[in-house]
Amino acid sequence: MEMPFGSISRRDFMKYCATTAAVLGLSELEFAAKVSEVLAAAPGKPPVIWLEGQDCAGCSISFAGSLYPSIASMLLQRVSLRYHEALMAASGHVAEAALHETIKKGGFVLCVEGSIPTADDRFCMVGGRPFRETLEEAAAKAAAIIAVGACATYGGIPAAGPTGAVGVNKIITDKPIINISTCPVHTEHLIGTILYYLTTGKVPPLDKQGRPKMYFGELIHDNCRRRSYFDNDTFLSDWNDPNQKNWCLYEKGCKGPDTYSDCPVRRWNDGLNFCIDCGAGCMGCAEPEFYAGMTPLYTAEGERSRNIMARKKAGLIPPLKEEEA
Ligand code: SF4
Numbered sequence: 364m365e366m367p368f369g370s371i372s373r374r375d376f377m378k379y380c381a382t383t384a385a386v387l388g389l390s391e392l393e394f395a396a397k398v399s400e401v402l403a404a405a406p407g408k409p410p411v412i413w414l415e416g417q418d419c420a421g422c423s424i425s426f427a428g429s430l431y432p433s434i435a436s437m438l439l440q441r442v443s444l445r446y447h448e449a450l451m452a453a454s455g456h457v458a459e460a461a462l463h464e465t466i467k468k469g470g471f472v473l474c475v476e477g478s479i480p481t482a483d484d485r486f487c488m489v490g491g492r493p494f495r496e497t498l499e500e501a502a503a504k505a506a507a508i509i510a511v512g513a514c515a516t517y518g519g520i521p522a523a524g525p526t527g528a529v530g531v532n533k534i535i536t537d538k539p540i541i542n543i544s545t546c547p548v549h550t551e552h553l554i555g556t557i558l559y560y561l562t563t564g565k566v567p568p569l570d571k572q573g574r575p576k577m578y579f580g581e582l583i584h585d586n587c588r589r590r591s592y593f594d595n596d597t598f599l600s601d602w603n604d605p606n607q608k609n610w611c612l613y614e615k616g617c618k619g620p621d622t623y624s625d626c627p628v629r630r631w632n633d634g635l636n637f638c639i640d641c642g643a644g645c646m647g648c649a650e651p652e653f654y655a656g657m658t659p660l661y662t663a664e665g666e667r668s669r670n671i672m673a674r675k676k677a678g679l680i681p682p683l684k685e686e687e688a
Pocket residue numbers: 417418419420421422423476477511512513514515519520545546547548
């Protein structure tokens with residue numbers, strides 16, 4: 364079978380197929396074959412536009428830093444990235460012309476990184492015009508729209524400032540927006556979603572926050588290896604005490620009980636580790652309330668943490684049954 368990402372090994376590609384294939388009710392082999400077939404039949408490389416609003420470019424860096432498949436393979440072999448401020452070779456008027464030409468033709472996948480200011484357009488001007496206008500123009504002709512990262516999905520860190528920052532779905536209300544939250548975006552969430560769309564021509568099933576259920580269907584807390592300590596009220600209070608190193612991080616601000624994402628299972632940096640296993644609590648970066656609604660990040664003194672404990676005491680966060688633990 365011809366593999367869809369030429370230089371990518373079969374093993375690496377199958378890893379990417381796993382979750383998406385399950386959602387479609389296909390085996391990984393069947394899904395890989397379908398991706399091959401769809402991409403081989405496509406008249407050209409699927410065009411992608413990547414816009415950046417109020418962002419730190421961290422999501423671009425997360426995407427570009429992926430080892431499997433490498434960004435070069437992903438972009439150069441199978442997707443035509445027509446516009447990306449940080450990654451494209453062109454700049455200035457040439458870059459803007461490429462953007463407008465692609466928008467005019469329509470039918471592209473639109474990825475948006477960063478939030479949009481609503482207090483005043485001048486908080487985010489790109490190419491001499493309000494970012495909001497470019498977004499609206501591109502969204503009108505896009506085949507699919509993916510909000511990439513916490514800023515583009517729900518406002519993220521910029522929403523804690525004075526710009527009235529919002530996510531894409533507050534500006535574009537007449538089309539479905541796929542929200543791939545977390546700060547930064549998880550590369551596998553993004554590539555898997557693009558593969559799903561290219562293979563089926565459809566938006567994947569979304570939860571009520573607009574996130575693909577295949578990645579955001581379960582609570583961090585329900586898959587956390589520290590869970591038995593939470594259930595037994597054993598909370599880490601001193602990071603310097605080796606005896607406490609595996610205890611629950613609730614008192615250090617962990618918002619895992621209120622956060623939906625597959626981080627404990629998928630992990631980050633190509634499966635190497637993730638926040639909680641590094642000893643830092645979950646900051647809730649996959650949720651619409653991130654950042655302001657999840658602060659303080661490293662203590663349990665905020666309203667969100669108090670609410671978690673109140674629900675625990677009321678029996679609303681029951682201990683995991685033995686077979687679930
Ligand atoms: S979601 Fe996080 S990493 Fe991505 S642009 Fe916003 S602040 Fe940066």
